[in-house]
Amino acid sequence: CSGYSLLRDPRHNKGLAFTEKERDAHYLSGLLPPVVLSQQLQEKKLMNSIRQYQLPIQKYMAMMELEERNERLFYKLLIDNVEELLPVVYTPTVGEACQKYGSIFRRPQGLYISLKEKGRVLDVLKNWPERSIQVIVVTDGERILGLGDLGCQGMGIPVGKLSLYTALGGIRPSACLPITIDVGTNNEKLLNDEFYIGLKQRRATGQEYSELLHEFMSAVKQCYGEKVLIQFEDFANHNAFELLAKYRTSHLVFNDDIQGTASVVLAGVVSALKILGGSLADHKFLFLGAGEAGTGIAELIALEMSKRTNTPLEECRKRIYLVDSKGLIVKSRLESLQHFKQPWAHEHESVKTLLEAVNTLKPTVLIGASGMGKTFTKEVIEAMSSFNEKPLIMALSNPTSQAECTAEEAYTWSKGKAIFASGSPFDPVEYEGKVFVPGQGNNAYIFPGFGLGVVMSGAIRVHDDMLLAASEALAEQVTDAEYEKGLIYPPFSKIRKISAEIAAKVAAKAYELGLASRIPRPASLVKYAESCMYSPVYRNYR
Helix, strand or coil: CCHHHHHCCCCCCCHHHCCHHHHHHCCCCCCCCCCCCCHHHHHHHHHHHHHHCCCHHHHHHHHHHHHHHCHHHHHHHHHHCHHHHHHHHCCCHHHHHHHCHHHHCCCCCCEEEEHHHCCCHHHHHHCCCCCCCCEEEEECCCCCCCCCCCHHHHHHHHHHHHHHHHHHHCCCHHHEEEEEEECCCCCHHHHCCCCCCCCCCCCCCHHHHHHHHHHHHHHHHHHHCCCCEEEECCCCHHHHHHHHHHHCCCCCEEEHHHHHHHHHHHHHHHHHHHHHCCCHHHCCEEEECCCHHHHHHHHHHHHHHHHHHCCCHHHHHCCEEEEECCEECEHHHHHHCCHHHHHHCECCCCCCCHHHHHHHHCCCEEEECCCCCCCCCHHHHHHHHHCCCCCEEEECCCCHHHCCCCHHHHHHHCCCCCEEEECCCCCCEEECCEEECCEECCHHHCHHHHHHHHHHHCCCCCCHHHHHHHHHHHHCCCCHHHHHCCCCCCCHHHHHHHHHHHHHHHHHHHHHCCCCCCCCCCCCHHHHHHHHCCCCCCCCCC
16 A cells, blocks of 8 residues: 555554655655654653643543554553553543533544444444454443433443553454444433534434344344454443343343443452451441442342352342432332342331431441442541441542542541542542552453453353452452552552453353353463453564
8 A cells, every 4th residue: 555545544554653664665755754763752752742731631632633643652652651541541531522522523433323224233333344353342322421321422432441451451453343322312412412423312212222232232243253242331220231131141241330340349349358357248338329330249249258158149138238319228118129229128127318327237348339429428437437447438430520539538537547449540648647549449450351351262151250250360469568558459550460360360260161162271371361462562564
């Protein structure tokens, strides 16, 4: 191909890093200034310019423009500066990007499948240039983070998630496919926005919705085979549970909001036991929020407890209580509860508020998955600290504005007793001369390594034991020095190493359960995982 088109092909473009020999061989002479830069120098130059921007959204746009121009350099930046850039390409900035997606929309990324394509979804998939896809992240935009229905503008989420599959889990970019299913939106602001990029109609529900989804799921299998991992992302509660239940037996599906969140939180809890003392079953858990995340986390904790103590799951669930918008979930409310909340309705008198629930139940662990900011009040944190030597407090809702409390509030109100983790990042906090480093219970610890483990073992189904294996692998990565600082998660700077360890444990479990199709099984799964991982270093062209 001509040199001119090579410079416009983000997969192969190296910008000023093309050597003189390459410039001669590929008709690039004169199309670039004479200097030849190394990738390191390009990276230094770009990081300097990204740091000049004041607003995170400007940094996000600069990163997206880089991805459209030079894919390897984009991933080199993201991998080498993961702690700095993760909040830019993912939560919290990606939320703002989705809200403004219509106005910052440059070049379309991913595939848009709308109701207009009903009946020809397979043809739409065939318009995508890549044939061998390993991971699909799909959303219908109905519940983007804690921001609600953003319709077609939710595309920022699958795009962002897949860039993390590559940067953190080493899945090659060409094997990733972001998809948004547009069935309309109920967001009045978008419906009245002349620049809205999606269908201007209210959301399709019921049969029309499930038919489109079914056609999509069948088309994906037909197009890409049995072993493509389909990750559901940011669907509304009712659809998320139904889709997972409906397709988990026939497709390789994973819901990050239900299963990924659960796995990363379980890892934090298991890891925190080293600081808290006692076994998992010695603790009592109280949740604020009983949607996808809350019930998903609760179920996985109960599963792990059941495995460790060899007691029935029903018994283990009794150590875990959930509070929703109407108060504590109890037996007397059973009739009116959505099906996914029913297992958590315990024998207990009715309790209206979170504070009352904390005082009555005296939990050792408090987990926020409500999507509602400022709900862990001073009184709640003080109560938790009054009957616990070290209360574990996890404020998981995203983005930062929706966090149940901030790190500073948790440490200050508990007088330095709390072990704290959140969903979005918080800076270290100094309290009475001691520096506390909050943990970030970010799904990005789990799903990239989980996806790599699934793909490299050729797994054909996702089993809950694979999620438990991922949690245990993550918890094992925390060092004694990190526990000393009060950390319950390892630093993100080690994420590629962590992902390889998680992938190996997940793959091992897939082989053990007879779900892996890659034969023979590699001798060392960790080494194999590392050898599978995409490297963003430039290739030499002959």
